Amino acid sequence: METPPGPLKLIPGGRYSLDFAIHVALEKYCSHLPLERQTKRMARAGLVVESQTLWDQLFGLSRCFKDVMVRLHEYLLSKQVLLAAETRWPLLGVTGRATKNWFDWVLVAEDAVLHSIHETRSNEAADAVLGAFHGVLLTDGYGVYGSRARAIGFVQAHDWCHARRRFIDAESTAPETAKVILDHIGALFLIEREIVEEFTGKNLDDALALRRRRRQERSKADRRGDRPDRHRGAGAGGLSDRPGSEIPRESMARAHPIPR
Numbered sequence: 001m002e003t004p005p006g007p008l009k010l011i012p013g014g015r016y017s018l019d020f021a022i023h024v025a026l027e028k029y030c031s032h033l034p035l036e037r038q039t040k041r042m043a044r045a046g047l048v049v050e051s052q053t054l055w056d057q058l059f060g061l062s063r064c065f066k067d068v069m070v071r072l073h074e075y076l077l078s079k080q081v082l083l084a085a086e087t088r089w090p091l092l093g094v095t096g097r098a099t100k101n102w103f104d105w106v107l108v109a110e111d112a113v114l115h116s117i118h119e120t121r122s123n124e125a126a127d128a129v130l131g132a133f134h135g136v137l138l139t140d141g142y143g144v145y146g147s148r149a150r151a152i153g154f155v156q157a158h159d160w161c162h163a164r165r166r167f168i169d170a171e172s173t174a175p176e177t178a179k180v181i182l183d184h185i186g187a188l189f190l191i192e193r194e195i196v197e198e199f200t201g202k203n204l205d206d207a208l209a210l211r212r213r214r215r216q217e218r219s220k221a222d223r224r225g226d227r228p229d230r231h232r233g234a235g236a237g238g239l240s241d242r243p244g245s246e247i248p249r250e251s252m253a254r255a256h257p258i259p260r
Contacts, residue, residue, distance in 0.1 A: 010060045021057035028058065072114050076107045077131045083108040083138040083159075084130065084145065086121055105129045110208060123147060130154070160185055191218050 007017035027033040033041075035051040042049055076082060089102040103121050107114045107129065118125035126148045130137070136155045139145040140162040149156040164185050170178040195214045199207040 010057060010064075014060075016053075016057060021061045024054050024057050025061055069114070069116075072112060073107075073116075073131070076109055076112055076114055077133045079109045080135040081109070081138065082133065082135060085140065086125075086142070089117055111204060123151075127152070160188065188219055191215075 007019065010016065010018045010021045024035075024038060027038055028035060035054045038054060039049055039051050084105070084107055086103050086105045089104045091097070091100050091102060094100055102117050102119055103125065105116050105118055105125065116129060118128065121142070121144060123144055126144045130148055130152060133152065133154050136157050137145065137149070138157045138159055140159060145156055148154075164182065167178045167181045167185070171182075191214070195211050198214070199210045202210065
């Protein structure tokens with residue numbers, strides 16, 4: 001009697017196949033299904049498994065991508081323009097640490113994204129993420145980016161969303177001056193919304209070309225105060241994001257991504 005070989009195992013000597021680990025990862029990261037909820041679904045289908053087991057599968061799967069992550073990091077650092085950001089990554093059930101957070105650092109290009117977890121938001125963590133990048137880095141106002149720009153040699157560009165907050169803060173003391181700036185930023189955000197509607201369904205290259213063309217035709221003109229007539233909102237100030245205007249603040253707070 002011959003026993004046919006079993007499925008390829010992710011963890012040598014383990015019970016579960018590589019396909020099972022991939023299924024768990026897709027459910028968690030693509031369908032946003034927590035591991036505990038996955039165990040309940042599996043139990044209803046007759047498979048009794050603990051969430052720790054599912055976590056072990058994810059950890060084992062992550063080790064398969066170690067070299068890929070290194071190559072992806074190198075690819076992103078070769079880009080001319082990147083977006084960088086960092087946010088807290090809570091550590092649940094951890095005691096004895098000065099902080100209960102790690103930090104998720106992210107690099108974003110038009111065709112790739114890399115997340116990496118670091119213990120701090122320090123210069124050292126930033127150096128590990130940014131490497132020898134020498135292009136243009138789009139960031140918020142976090143001070144580490146400015147210090148690393150001087151140390152590493154990249155060009156720092158500030159995003160409109162965070163810059164805009166400063167002018168909102170200034171409305172109480174200089175309302176007329178702040179209004180002009182906020183109106184222009186609001187008009188630029190509206191252009192981005194309309195560009196997204198226009199390139200929806202196009203492939204990446206066509207979408208990027210369209211976005212660049214529209215920004216040269218419309219956003220650049222708006223920045224000069226010389227908007228074409230087809231841009232909504234005539235007058236020097238353009239659209240206002242105050243109550244009663246066409247677009248409320250919250251709808252303009254975020255630019256839309258290129259389709260993947």
